[in-house]
Amino acid sequence: MQTTRYEAPATVADAVRLIQADPDARLFAGGTDLLVQYRMGVHRPSAFIDLKRIPELVGIAVDARGLRLGAATAAAVITEHREVSRLWPGLVEAVHLVGSTQIQGRGTIGGNLCNGSPAADTTAPLIVNRARCVIVGPEGERIVNAEDFVIAPGATVLQRGEMLVAVLIPRPAGRTADAYLRLIPRSEMDIAVAGAAVSVTLDAAGVCTAARVAIAAVAPRPLLVPDAAQALIGSTLDDESLRRAAAAASAAATPIDDKRGTVAYRRQVVGVLTRRAASMAGARAGAQK
Amino acid sequence: MSGEQRFKYVGTRPIRHDGLDKVTGRANYGADFTLPGLLHGHIVRSPHAHARILAIDTSAAAGMPGVMAVITGDDIPKTTARLMMGEGGFDLGDMGDNLLAHDKVLYQGHAVAAVAATSPELARAAAEAVAVHYEVLTPVMTIDQALAAGAPILHDGLTTKGQPAAGVPTSPTNVAMRMELKRGDVDKGFAESDIVVERTFTTPMVHQGYIEPHACVARHGEDGQIVVWTSTQGHFNVRDCSAGILGIDAAKIKVIPSEIGGGFGGKIPVYLEPVAIALSRKAHRPVKLVMSREDVFRASGPTSGTKVRMKLGAKQDGTLVAASASLYYEAGAYKGSPAGAGAMCAIAAYRIPNFFIEAYDIVVNRPKVAAYRAPGSPSSTFATESLIDEIARRLNMDALDLRLKNAATEGDQAPYGPKFGPIGLREVLAAAKAHPHWTAPLGANQGRGVAVGFWFNAGMNSSATVSVNTDGSATVVAGNPDIGGTRVAQALMVSEELGVPVERVRPSVADTDSIGFSDLTGGSRVCYATGMAVIEAARDAREQLKARAAKMWGTDAAHVGWDDGTAIPLNGAGDRTPLTVNEIAAKLAHTGGPVIGRATVNPPMAGPGFGLNICDLEVDKETGVSRVVRYTCIQDVGKAIHPSYVEGQMQGGASQGIGWALNEEYIYDREGHLENPGFLDYRMPVASDLPMIDTVLVEVPNPLHPYGVRGVGEVPIVPPLAAVANAMRDATGVRFTDLPLSPPRVLEALATD
Amino acid sequence: MPKLHVQTSVNGDTLDFLCEPAETLLDVLRNRLNLTGSKEGCATGDCGACSVLLNDRLVASCLVLAAEVDDQRVLTVEGVARGDALHPVQQQLLEHAGLQCGICTPGIVVAAKSLLDHNPNPTETEVRFWLAGNLCRCTGYDKIIRAVLDAAATMRDDRSRVSA
Numbered sequence A: 001m002q003t004t005r006y007e008a009p010a011t012v013a014d015a016v017r018l019i020q021a022d023p024d025a026r027l028f029a030g031g032t033d034l035l036v037q038y039r040m041g042v043h044r045p046s047a048f049i050d051l052k053r054i055p056e057l058v059g060i061a062v063d064a065r066g067l068r069l070g071a072a073t074a075a076a077v078i079t080e081h082r083e084v085s086r087l088w089p090g091l092v093e094a095v096h097l098v099g100s101t102q103i104q105g106r107g108t109i110g111g112n113l114c115n116g117s118p119a120a121d122t123t124a125p126l127i128v129n130r131a132r133c134v135i136v137g138p139e140g141e142r143i144v145n146a147e148d149f150v151i152a153p154g155a156t157v158l159q160r161g162e163m164l165v166a167v168l169i170p171r172p173a174g175r176t177a178d179a180y181l182r183l184i185p186r187s188e189m190d191i192a193v194a195g196a197a198v199s200v201t202l203d204a205a206g207v208c209t210a211a212r213v214a215i216a217a218v219a220p221r222p223l224l225v226p227d228a229a230q231a232l233i234g235s236t237l238d239d240e241s242l243r244r245a246a247a248a249a250s251a252a253a254t255p256i257d258d259k260r261g262t263v264a265y266r267r268q269v270v271g272v273l274t275r276r277a278a279s280m281a282g283a284r285a286g287a288q289k
Numbered sequence B: 001m002s003g004e005q006r007f008k009y010v011g012t013r014p015i016r017h018d019g020l021d022k023v024t025g026r027a028n029y030g031a032d033f034t035l036p037g038l039l040h041g042h043i044v045r046s047p048h049a050h051a052r053i054l055a056i057d058t059s060a061a062a063g064m065p066g067v068m069a070v071i072t073g074d075d076i077p078k079t080t081a082r083l084m085m086g087e088g089g090f091d092l093g094d095m096g097d098n099l100l101a102h103d104k105v106l107y108q109g110h111a112v113a114a115v116a117a118t119s120p121e122l123a124r125a126a127a128e129a130v131a132v133h134y135e136v137l138t139p140v141m142t143i144d145q146a147l148a149a150g151a152p153i154l155h156d157g158l159t160t161k162g163q164p165a166a167g168v169p170t171s172p173t174n175v176a177m178r179m180e181l182k183r184g185d186v187d188k189g190f191a192e193s194d195i196v197v198e199r200t201f202t203t204p205m206v207h208q209g210y211i212e213p214h215a216c217v218a219r220h221g222e223d224g225q226i227v228v229w230t231s232t233q234g235h236f237n238v239r240d241c242s243a244g245i246l247g248i249d250a251a252k253i254k255v256i257p258s259e260i261g262g263g264f265g266g267k268i269p270v271y272l273e274p275v276a277i278a279l280s281r282k283a284h285r286p287v288k289l290v291m292s293r294e295d296v297f298r299a300s301g302p303t304s305g306t307k308v309r310m311k312l313g314a315k316q317d318g319t320l321v322a323a324s325a326s327l328y329y330e331a332g333a334y335k336g337s338p339a340g341a342g343a344m345c346a347i348a349a350y351r352i353p354n355f356f357i358e359a360y361d362i363v364v365n366r367p368k369v370a371a372y373r374a375p376g377s378p379s380s381t382f383a384t385e386s387l388i389d390e391i392a393r394r395l396n397m398d399a400l401d402l403r404l405k406n407a408a409t410e411g412d413q414a415p416y417g418p419k420f421g422p423i424g425l426r427e428v429l430a431a432a433k434a435h436p437h438w439t440a441p442l443g444a445n446q447g448r449g450v451a452v453g454f455w456f457n458a459g460m461n462s463s464a465t466v467s468v469n470t471d472g473s474a475t476v477v478a479g480n481p482d483i484g485g486t487r488v489a490q491a492l493m494v495s496e497e498l499g500v501p502v503e504r505v506r507p508s509v510a511d512t513d514s515i516g517f518s519d520l521t522g523g524s525r526v527c528y529a530t531g532m533a534v535i536e537a538a539r540d541a542r543e544q545l546k547a548r549a550a551k552m553w554g555t556d557a558a559h560v561g562w563d564d565g566t567a568i569p570l571n572g573a574g575d576r577t578p579l580t581v582n583e584i585a586a587k588l589a590h591t592g593g594p595v596i597g598r599a600t601v602n603p604p605m606a607g608p609g610f611g612l613n614i615c616d617l618e619v620d621k622e623t624g625v626s627r628v629v630r631y632t633c634i635q636d637v638g639k640a641i642h643p644s645y646v647e648g649q650m651q652g653g654a655s656q657g658i659g660w661a662l663n664e665e666y667i668y669d670r671e672g673h674l675e676n677p678g679f680l681d682y683r684m685p686v687a688s689d690l691p692m693i694d695t696v697l698v699e700v701p702n703p704l705h706p707y708g709v710r711g712v713g714e715v716p717i718v719p720p721l722a723a724v725a726n727a728m729r730d731a732t733g734v735r736f737t738d739l740p741l742s743p744p745r746v747l748e749a750l751a752t753d
Numbered sequence C: 001m002p003k004l005h006v007q008t009s010v011n012g013d014t015l016d017f018l019c020e021p022a023e024t025l026l027d028v029l030r031n032r033l034n035l036t037g038s039k040e041g042c043a044t045g046d047c048g049a050c051s052v053l054l055n056d057r058l059v060a061s062c063l064v065l066a067a068e069v070d071d072q073r074v075l076t077v078e079g080v081a082r083g084d085a086l087h088p089v090q091q092q093l094l095e096h097a098g099l100q101c102g103i104c105t106p107g108i109v110v111a112a113k114s115l116l117d118h119n120p121n122p123t124e125t126e127v128r129f130w131l132a133g134n135l136c137r138c139t140g141y142d143k144i145i146r147a148v149l150d151a152a153a154t155m156r157d158d159r160s161r162v163s164a
């Protein structure tokens, strides 16, 4: 019989204490992964620890250094934020892709990351934007780079008693922009079969001076692909360098066959998405002064 | 009946009477009903696709606090009874075994036991405590596996019925039925053909996808009187199936239909009601059973996965001369796929002098299929219409001209036997030629496909009553659950006959005690057959009103005429002032009492329907993803009573067919576990997947119906499979023969092309 | 395990209920508050039949814990019409025959109202994507989309009439 408790702590410290005391308790943000898993009998937590009443976890702050997204900030709040959309269009596109309007009303950026899905839409864009994850636990605070956060399907670096408080994203340099594309068979309401995020920085002549590429749903975790970035750096994002970036992304992919797609398909398509996302990011960066 | 009929109410678009309740959330559907003392049921389902039940231990569950009843297959009698319906019927033994398995489980999700407890959580916990011991058997998941030599046999007693193929063992077998349709000399026909095209096509098992899961409440009284509240396409059918399976009188059961949240054929069989009755009988309290979405996918009836080998031969000028086809349809766990209907529909659109079609009904370890809109026709038509497209391309003929050249018309003998009466296929094709869509330019990476589709439509039994109230308003009562606007259509018919404005007519769906027997809402028969009953009942009421007018005038009824809601004096009635319905109604108590018109009908036939779809598809050739960018449905609807709801049938059927063509499918692993029993991974079309769906209503009146109505609900799902695939062929140059056209499949084919 | 006591506002009424900690808002609305207008099509966030507004935000009530709505504001389909005045979305759905079986309709009404609250002048594409989480199997969406676009137009007309 179900004996699950519901708790709504008001501080990070209280939340940490609750999960440290009870390893079967689950942190609960938007619940859009957790309640589905609960419904499917994947787990029977002893308690839901609702994070949304902790002020530090909810909200968006943009300043000269960059962006702070509270871990329990709902997707819809992020997509409605003009400044964030202007500076990180790719990240916001990814947030906007998560589920439906209803799901975005609840699902959070932190939940997407902490759920640890290889197919999570926002993790790859966080990675290319050099996001850092602020983790608080019984031992205090530590920071982990987004590319290191997820370690395997459903598994993250979070240790017992630890929680994600916020993600920090540095303000992009001039003529820098990101893009995210995913492939789903329908136009909405699907989990990515493959995804690619790209961030590029261009100089005045349109030459790419910095780039990051990350891919989703084609490896046990969202993956940073330095080879693909290298293919772009130093180029004007011409066809040949885009093609090499695509090839590097496909080569880095280690997908599986499942009901959502085949190995061969995912490998090929992640290259196509990388190429398209890179040229989108390039066009956006080039459009800046 | 001529096409010149003029109507005052029929053909208008009033707001439906049940609409307000539906937009405000007040309408009650299957799961919305509750009773004092209600218990909640939960069904224990098999984790295996094929297994023998060795033992079921219910003692732990039965001993849990709050658990009031636990039942197994032992509580559902094994019966050999059948319930007749139209041409076919239900094998109640199979249906009972599907409700709660007796000896073997035949698919993952097959019910084996059920519990009733004081809360849903307790019921779920008790269900988990039921221990079932299985001997797991090798599952038979595909047609090829079922037909293979030495295949595991699902039913030891199953024999091939119909026209078994020569030299093939008919028992024990997984082939439940084989039938043949033939005419002329097919070998000679192919020999005379200038071109012959032949391919094998497959379509996946797909689900109707109604949004409301099955749900019911049953109360079994100590006196044996039973009341069932349920969401169904046919409450008389629920009553009679439950009575037959449980071995009790139909008169002991009253079934009250709720509003129904979609069915498309899937809410014809009983899955829950007899189980809820049996639980209630044991618990002495009312019991509610509600399926989860996962249960709906795993354990209600989808439609058959199919394999169709087809060959067509044509002359250089496009004249079709020969067709042959072998149809293999999955029945799921028990016999009874729509293979026969698939065979009868396959080439019904065309005059083909020589043909041979065989159809096989094959059991596999998947849920027993149920009807799904024009059951059987979409899959066989997919093959035909793909090959017709291929012939048009090979002959360099316009795809519509080729079809027009061969189109069936009045007087032609249908492949399944009877001669066609007036049918609208040629008119539909002509409307397609005239439609701007047909000649509109295509964009880059776009292709256009066209296909036609056929469905018989059904007649069967219906009852209706029409009461005239003393204020001149009217009530029409019929026995068919309203899934998409049939009540407003019935009210329109009453308005037409009585001249009472439609907002003064109250249409209602009555329970099994309150109206005569009515076959289910299916076969596109409600507007047609039940409509006929409503019209006759209204005419009966009108005759009575005329008699009352005669009485008021002191003349003979033969001297009273009727015009738009008014009794008028005919020759012989003298110089009387016409009497309106209101005036006659006000005097009912003084002229003989209440007026109730009544009618029962059982038309043996219905007017068949044809439709055509034009689809524009845009394909991303680097990813294989495609989108429908423009879509037009054209259909002969006979006479549209409420055109908006007719258009809605066409649009809804088209979108289901598009989903079938592009993404929907049951995905099983090798052990027979369904991998996508949820909407997220089953992938039905969402709003952003589709464009507006244009409709053209062609009206070739059906002479069998007083207004010319034809069934319209099923034809719409027949053309889309081939229309989409033909558009894909046009866009990519590749002929796809396997559905769905999912991105990985498309990309792979483009790469190897 | 004692039940939780929750005080909340539903459709403008302040009310109390007791619930299990893991009970969803949808279950409480339907089973404890008799507000059966919100429907369960899936219970996993996929169909939108259970759509409600939580503090003016569109959510799937099957993925909300009832305990969370303590002190919050919930609007269900039952609260969309004001007295005998239907919301324009409701009226237009009726006019356009934007419902057949009607099981998706409550969710569509709430979701479309929420869209028009956010965006009084949506394009067809915007309507389609906003409603992508509301499955309808009967209509093919055509008449629903037209109804929402027309509802937006009537609301704009009303507003300009008021301001004129």
Ligand SMILES: Cc1cc2nc3c(=O)[nH]c(=O)nc-3n(C[C@H](O)[C@H](O)[C@H](O)COP(=O)(O)OP(=O)(O)OC[C@H]3O[C@@H](n4cnc5c(N)ncnc54)[C@H](O)[C@@H]3O)c2cc1C
Binding pocket: A026, A027, A028, A029, A030, A031, A032, A033, A034, A035, A036, A051, A071, A072, A097, A098, A099, A100, A103, A106, A107, A108, A109, A110, A111, A112, A113, A114, A115, A119, A120, A121, A122, A158, A162, A163, A164, A165, A189, A190, A191, A192, B680, C044, C045, C046
């Ligand atoms: C219909 C539907 C469609 C969806 N579509 C998509 C999609 O397109 N793309 C996509 O990526 N996802 C999709 N999802 C999944 C889900 O919506 C997202 O992953 C969402 O971002 C999860 O956020 P949440 O706040 O709801 O997480 P929750 O369910 O609250 O939590 C998810 C997990 O993270 C943990 N957690 C949450 N917050 C923290 C924290 N601050 N610190 C530590 N651990 C934490 C929880 O304990 C839990 O294990 C979909 C889900 C549904 C139901």
Ligand code: FES
Binding pocket: C039, C040, C041, C042, C043, C044, C045, C046, C047, C048, C049, C050, C051, C060, C061, C062, C063
């Ligand atoms: S019931 Fe909540 S989204 Fe389907």
Ligand code: FES
Binding pocket: B211, B261, B262, C098, C099, C100, C101, C102, C103, C104, C105, C135, C136, C137, C138, C139
């Ligand atoms: S009207 Fe039936 S699901 Fe939308």
